[in-house]
Amino acid sequence: MKKLSQTLLTAIEEELQHQVSRLNEEHTATYHEMLTYHMGWTGEGAGEKARGKRIRPLLLLLAASASGGDWEKALPAAAGIELIHNFSLFHDDIQDKSETRRGRPTAWKIWGIAQAINAGDGMFILANLAIGDLAKNYPADIILVGERIFQKTCLDLTRGQHLDIDYESRSDLSVGDYWTMIAGKTAALISTSMQLGALFGGANEETQNAYRDFGHYLGLAFQVQDDILGIWGDEALTGKSAASDLLEGKKSLPVLYGFEKNEEFAQRWKEGSIEEANVPKMAQLLEVEGARLKAQRQADQMTDLALKSLQMANPQDDAGDALFSLAEHLLGREA
Amino acid sequence: MKKLSQTLLTAIEEELQHQVSRLNEEHTATYHEMLTYHMGWTGEGAGEKARGKRIRPLLLLLAASASGGDWEKALPAAAGIELIHNFSLFHDDIQDKSETRRGRPTAWKIWGIAQAINAGDGMFILANLAIGDLAKNYPADIILVGERIFQKTCLDLTRGQHLDIDYESRSDLSVGDYWTMIAGKTAALISTSMQLGALFGGANEETQNAYRDFGHYLGLAFQVQDDILGIWGDEALTGKSAASDLLEGKKSLPVLYGFEKNEEFAQRWKEGSIEEANVPKMAQLLEVEGARLKAQRQADQMTDLALKSLQMANPQDDAGDALFSLAEHLLGREA
16 A cells, blocks of 8 residues: 555656656746755755645646556556646745745745746646646546636635635635635645546546545545644744744634634734734633634545545545545644 | 638637636636636726737647647647746736736735746646546547647746846856746747647648757747837837836847947946947947847848748648748738
């Protein structure tokens, strides 16, 4: 099982390098370098840590294999999904003014905003070209179906991103606004990774939908868990780490429960940004007011729905085992 | 002939509105508004002037019709091309820090850089979805061929944009660098408009290539003509208009000829940015040193090649007449 995932991850990395090498041309060497740097292959600090986990393409290939298909044929789709994910990170870093990612300076810090916007655009186009490469392995009408799903998901991603940026300056947010945002920003791409894997693995529509639902709930559960750790994880509680969502004023799910409750936490939040020394007190207030428990219940419920959907999809063989084990790892993780 | 173009332009505008309406959803109304504003349909100053000329989709539909095809079937491709053009303008305005476009504040000036990057991304995705809509009118394998051409052109666009940004801060540029840059930035999309029109109009490969070449040379000729007018057009010469490329320090073709000559113009350029009062003198120097004549010869040569390619394509009927007349209008225009 571990061995299968490792084989897939190696193949994913090779396919990604093949796809990005499209940009490797004499006149635009720096443009190419911006992408290989961001992907974690070149520049200072290049290596496994700089690359990220490649979770989405791994999920896609496992779904293809667990549906009885040949994962190698689906490799360009896996690369396309990972390139879209990285395209969104590329632009996200500019939008959030983030100066580091995975311990390294972000591309816009090195090459400037103008070039970074353009290189992010290029990453998106490479994703589209990767999806087009599926034409050598599948009939044209299946590819068009896959592309449709893919492009609609990209649109959902930008909807989620629009809301995320919008929420920063808003104080009238509700828990409902939260779900709308993370459905687009976090769950859509994971959900589509699973659906495309099943589609290119040859699953029927019902099974495709079960895989898609698994991805959707996995994405939501993962995000809520991340929100909880961002406040009550070991690092966050010290208040000394950038990981503290309270310090950053992030409107995560527990914070929105605090708004809803409208007691001491909400009162203090309105008084302005939270200082480092007050982070533990604010986290405690939020917990006393029940926000942590509510968020944990949501995470548990989404986890439950995710695993039920995966059982419904009935994934087969080694890839099936690997999917269950990956899901448990992602959903049960600790700080 | 005029009547045909008018019919097409009306249909293009309707198709564009249909495609952009995909974003018209309750939670993300502002996102949708950003796009309808940029397209010139909503907000202060909305109207024909704010919309731009829609040259590229018009060329595409004329090529489809002049190849013996039904232009109505190709409408989603025309919309896709115009959306890509507008996506590039959207990001270009941020990259260049342009505060106005077509006499109105740019989107990023109104909604901020973060949201504008995202809305530009959305414009690109809408273009992809538009191309996907061709599935209702053409066989899947033809669409995949068209998409391939389309995506490769998008990559060329970003290559040209990368060079354009890069050139701003470089002083070692040659005339060769100029052609590489405008081939991607200006000619690629016009060339592809023609090729896709011919493809979806049912032309054979040889004819498609002739249309493509016409678009390529039309784009180059148009850009060189634009460069000449940017220095010796009536407005530019007064030095009082933002249209003066010399005032902006733009490395256009005549300026690069001046660099190549390396006489008084090049000397003075190196001394720092050109003040308004010196614009007429610098334009005169450049003309005396032969740059205007050289650029005009290039424009004439490209125009010649464009018209020869169009003759080779042998466009038929009203649409054919309209193509010749549009080409002459675009190539023979004055300040």
